[in-house]
Each structure stands twice: as C-alpha cells, then as structure tokens.
Amino acid sequence: MSSRVQENVSGIHVVKSYVQEENEENSFLELNIDYFRNKMKMVRIMGALFPLMGTLGGIGTLIILWQGGRMVILGEISLGDFVAFNGYLALLIWPSIALGWIFTLIQRGLASFERICEILRExxxxxxxxxTLPVEKISGELELRDLNFSYPAKQNGNNSSIEVLKNINLKISKGEFIAVVGRTGAGKSTLAKLILRLLEIEEGRIFIDGIDITKIPLNVLRKSIGYVPQESFLFNATIRENIAYGIEGNGLEGNNDYMIERASAIADLSKDVENFPKRFETLIGERGINISGGQKQRISLARTIILPASVLVFDDPLSSVDADTEKAILERIKEMARGITTIFITHRIPSIKDADRIIVMENGEIREIGTHEELMALSGTYYDLYNQQLLIEELEEV
Ligand SMILES: Nc1ncnc2c1ncn2[C@@H]1O[C@H](COP(=O)(O)OP(=O)(O)OP(=O)(O)O)[C@@H](O)[C@H]1O
Ligand SMILES: [Mg+2]
Structure with a gap:
C-alpha cells in the first residue's frame, strides 16, 4: 500500500496528464478495503484470543481452588502451603507471558535476519x-570475436532467453572514432554494456589490447573506459558534485575547478550554468532546482569526459539536445578524444557523418560497416536511415 502511495506521488504528473485521478483513487480505495478486511480478520482473531486466555486462566484458578481447597479440608496440606502455592503461581504468570512474547519476537527477528543474510551472502x-590477470593499464585496442548475447527471460515460469546480439565480429584500433547507428532495439546499448562488462559474457568474446576482458580486473576495466549511459542519472547534489563524481579515488583530487569548467565547456553547459542561481553550487534534484532533460544529459556527459580514459563509450548521450548543439559538442569531443578509442552510439546520423567508421546494426547483427561515403554507395540500411533523418531535419527547420 505504501509503495502504491509512493508511486502515485512521484508519478503525479503522469497520473494528472492522463486524467487518471479517479481511477487511481478507486484502485487505492480497493487496496484500502482489502487492507481493512485483512486487518479486521486479525482483530477478530486477537479479540477472541484474549478472552480465551482469560477463560483458560480462570478455569485453571478454579481447578486449583477446588483441588487445593479439598486437600486443605482433608488435611493433606496446610492452609499456609496452599496460600504460598497460589502466591508463587501468581508470580509466575507474568514471566511466562513475557517468555511467550519474547519467543514470537525472536522468531520474527530470525525471519528478517535470514532475509538480510540471503542478500549479504549473494x-x-x-x-x-x-x-584475473594483473593488468594495470589499457591502451584501447578493441576486438569483438563471435560475440553473441541473450538476456535471460522468464516466460510462463520457464527459463528461456531472447537472442539480442548475433555473431558480432569487429576490430577497432586505438584512437579510432566509431559511430554505431541502427533502429531502436537493434542491440546498440547491449553492445555498450558488454564492453564495460556491466553484463556478463562468455570467455573469449571481447578483447582489449588482446586480453580477454573477463580476465582484466574490473576496476581497471571500468576506470579505463569512460561511459555515458543512455539514461542519465544524477544525484541530488550540486552540479559541481555531480560533474566531479568520478574524481575521488582516481588520484585527481585537489583543485579541479579548471577541469570542471573545461568539461562543462565541452558539454556546452557553461551558458546554462551561468544562468543557474548559484552556478556550479546549484543543487539539483528533489532538494534543489529542476533541470531540463538536455541539461541532465549534458551534465552526465561532463561527468564522464572530465576523467582520463583509454576508451570512451557514449550511448546516445545527446538525444534530448538539438541537432546543431549535438554537432558542436561532437566536434569538441572529437578534438578532446584524439588518440582515444571512441564508440559513439546515436540516432542522429547526420551528426556522425565524418566518423572513421560507421557500424550499422540491425536485429542484433552488424549489417554494414564503412565510412559515410562507402555506406551511402551501398544504398542499403544506412542509406535509408540517412535519408529519413535528412528529411526529418529539413522538416524541423521549416
Ligand atoms: N534487461 C533486458 N532484459 C531483457 N531484454 C532486454 C533487456 N534490455 C534490452 N532488452 C532487449 O534487447 C534488445 C536490444 O536492446 P538495446 O537496448 O540494446 O537496443 P538499442 O539498440 O540500444 O535500442 P535504442 O536505440 O532504443 O536505445 C531489445 O529487443 C530489448 O527488448
Ligand atoms: Mg539503447
């Protein structure tokens, strides 16, 4: 019930914009009625329990009184013994109730404890x-060899899997700028996550500098690869703290004002930041100001490009930014990333026309590879996508 309330409060915009207030109220009412019924059942049981306990206690006292009285009358025990027995019995009542109570507490605690342990043991x-090999540095040569990948899925209780990447073979040399394009659901983000080992692959599928990535220490791998995820996530902190997030523990601590400003300039954030009430010290998120989707993406981008890396993976980092700004940012990223292997996933093909190579993905496979000119000459998927995009851009300008 509380999760429902939480969902409704945080998703209030969606509820309102789809005019679902009444529906939500009704389903919440149903939940409440359900809860009320369950609670009433418990109250009934509790209500019966206490009188029952009282009755049993009363019957017990009655038996003792009857049997004890008889024994006193028959002279088997003295009246003093009987009174003392009753006194001790009265003293015992509370400790035995408390003992029962403690047992239930322990049992409940154990159940919760077991659940916590389960998580900790995982x-x-x-x-x-x-x-794992003692690799310390990565220079940035990448190879994907017969890479297949399926997400595990549960259907009707059976374990099945959905094949998402099929037979990917690709060599990327150090310093190359590779663009990855393809329709939605083609497997681009999955490919990016596999390179970072955010998803587990079989041995011998992805190599960096000729070393199987499953044998490279995870922290070395992830420190060497700068990654901007498709969904940007920012912390409820200041803009400075968000951009400088990865700096700590990377040996870059100290006065990093210059680095923050440079990263913001590359991500085209400087003007936005100028307009915020406290510039870089402005709090964002629930406790601060709200920022636009494009600003969010650009802060997330700055957080990545501020760090040194040997490989950069961008997963559609500028989808909420307009085409011209994306082009300008891309120019600066290229300038900055000279000598760094870069993989840039995007939906906007005209922005990456001059990439060293463009990979076109379709249904989890690499369909076409080449430069813009080579791919256009093929008159295939890329040609279609490119012309569609040009049309969209022209329409946007009108
Ligand atoms: N966590 C997951 N579990 C199961 N299936 C998934 C998961 N993530 C993605 N998929 C499926 O894998 C396929 C490829 O997804 P992916 O996110 O790689 O596509 P994409 O090319 O990045 O698409 P987009 O351009 O929309 O970002 C899709 O069919 C999707 O439904
Ligand atoms: Mg994606």
Missing part, C-alpha cells in the same frame, strides 16, 4: 576471479 556474478 556473490556478484560479475567479479574478479583467480584467473
């Missing part, structure tokens, strides 16, 4: 293991 599936 080993991460993606972790370093004895086969």
């Amino acid at each position: 080993n991460p599936t993606i972790a370093d293991n004895p086969e």
Whole structure:
C-alpha cells in the first residue's frame, strides 16, 4: 500500500496528464478495503484470543481452588502451603507471558535476519576471479570475436532467453572514432554494456589490447573506459558534485575547478550554468532546482569526459539536445578524444557523418560497416536511415 502511495506521488504528473485521478483513487480505495478486511480478520482473531486466555486462566484458578481447597479440608496440606502455592503461581504468570512474547519476537527477528543474510551472502556474478590477470593499464585496442548475447527471460515460469546480439565480429584500433547507428532495439546499448562488462559474457568474446576482458580486473576495466549511459542519472547534489563524481579515488583530487569548467565547456553547459542561481553550487534534484532533460544529459556527459580514459563509450548521450548543439559538442569531443578509442552510439546520423567508421546494426547483427561515403554507395540500411533523418531535419527547420 505504501509503495502504491509512493508511486502515485512521484508519478503525479503522469497520473494528472492522463486524467487518471479517479481511477487511481478507486484502485487505492480497493487496496484500502482489502487492507481493512485483512486487518479486521486479525482483530477478530486477537479479540477472541484474549478472552480465551482469560477463560483458560480462570478455569485453571478454579481447578486449583477446588483441588487445593479439598486437600486443605482433608488435611493433606496446610492452609499456609496452599496460600504460598497460589502466591508463587501468581508470580509466575507474568514471566511466562513475557517468555511467550519474547519467543514470537525472536522468531520474527530470525525471519528478517535470514532475509538480510540471503542478500549479504549473494556473490556478484560479475567479479574478479583467480584467473584475473594483473593488468594495470589499457591502451584501447578493441576486438569483438563471435560475440553473441541473450538476456535471460522468464516466460510462463520457464527459463528461456531472447537472442539480442548475433555473431558480432569487429576490430577497432586505438584512437579510432566509431559511430554505431541502427533502429531502436537493434542491440546498440547491449553492445555498450558488454564492453564495460556491466553484463556478463562468455570467455573469449571481447578483447582489449588482446586480453580477454573477463580476465582484466574490473576496476581497471571500468576506470579505463569512460561511459555515458543512455539514461542519465544524477544525484541530488550540486552540479559541481555531480560533474566531479568520478574524481575521488582516481588520484585527481585537489583543485579541479579548471577541469570542471573545461568539461562543462565541452558539454556546452557553461551558458546554462551561468544562468543557474548559484552556478556550479546549484543543487539539483528533489532538494534543489529542476533541470531540463538536455541539461541532465549534458551534465552526465561532463561527468564522464572530465576523467582520463583509454576508451570512451557514449550511448546516445545527446538525444534530448538539438541537432546543431549535438554537432558542436561532437566536434569538441572529437578534438578532446584524439588518440582515444571512441564508440559513439546515436540516432542522429547526420551528426556522425565524418566518423572513421560507421557500424550499422540491425536485429542484433552488424549489417554494414564503412565510412559515410562507402555506406551511402551501398544504398542499403544506412542509406535509408540517412535519408529519413535528412528529411526529418529539413522538416524541423521549416
Ligand atoms: N534487461 C533486458 N532484459 C531483457 N531484454 C532486454 C533487456 N534490455 C534490452 N532488452 C532487449 O534487447 C534488445 C536490444 O536492446 P538495446 O537496448 O540494446 O537496443 P538499442 O539498440 O540500444 O535500442 P535504442 O536505440 O532504443 O536505445 C531489445 O529487443 C530489448 O527488448
Ligand atoms: Mg539503447
């Protein structure tokens, strides 16, 4: 019930914009009635329990009085013994009730404790293991070899899987700028996550500098790869804290004002920040100001490009930014990323026309690879996508 309330409060805009207030109220009412019924059942049981306990106690006293009285009358025990017995019995009542209560408390505690232990005992599936090699640095040569990937799925209780990537073979040399395009659901984000080992793969599928990534220490791998996820996530903190998030523990602590300003300039944030009430110290999120989707994406971008990396993976980082701004930011990223292997996933093909190579993905496979000119000459998927996009951009300008 509380999760329903939480969902409704945080999703209030959706509820209102779809005019679902009444529906939500009704389903909440149903929940309440359900809760009320269950609670009433419990109250009934509790209500019966106490009188029952009282009655049993009363009957017990009655038996003692009857049997004890008889024994006193028959002279088997003295009246003093009987009174003393009753006194001790009275003293015992409360401790025995408390004991029962403590037992239920312990039992409830144990159930919760067991659940906590279960979580704590769980080993991460993606972790370093004895086969991990003592790699310290990555230079940025990438190879994908016969890469297949399926997400595990549960259907009707059976374990099945959905094949998302099929037979991906690709070599990327150090410093190359690779653009990845393809229709929605083609498997682009999955590919990015696999390179970062955010999803687990089989051995011998992805190599960096010729080393199987399942044998590279995880922290080395993730420190060396700068990654901007498709869904930006920011903390309820200041803009500065958000951008400088990865700096701590990376040996870059100290006065990083210059780095923050440079990263913001590359991400085209400087003007936005100028307009915020406290510039970089402005709080964002629930406790601060609300920012636009594009601003969110650009802060998330700045958080990545502020860090040194040997490989950069951008997963459609500028989808909420207009086409011209995206182009300008891309120019600066390219300038900055000279010599760094870069994989740039995007939906906006005209922005990545001059990438070293463009990968076109379709249904989990690499359909076409080449430069813009080569792919246009093929008159295939890329050609279609590109012309569609040009049309969209022209329409936007009108
Ligand atoms: N966590 C998941 N569990 C199961 N299936 C998933 C999961 N994530 C993605 N998929 C499926 O994998 C396929 C590829 O998804 P992916 O996110 O890689 O596509 P994409 O090319 O990045 O699409 P987009 O352009 O919309 O971002 C989709 O069919 C999707 O339904
Ligand atoms: Mg995606």
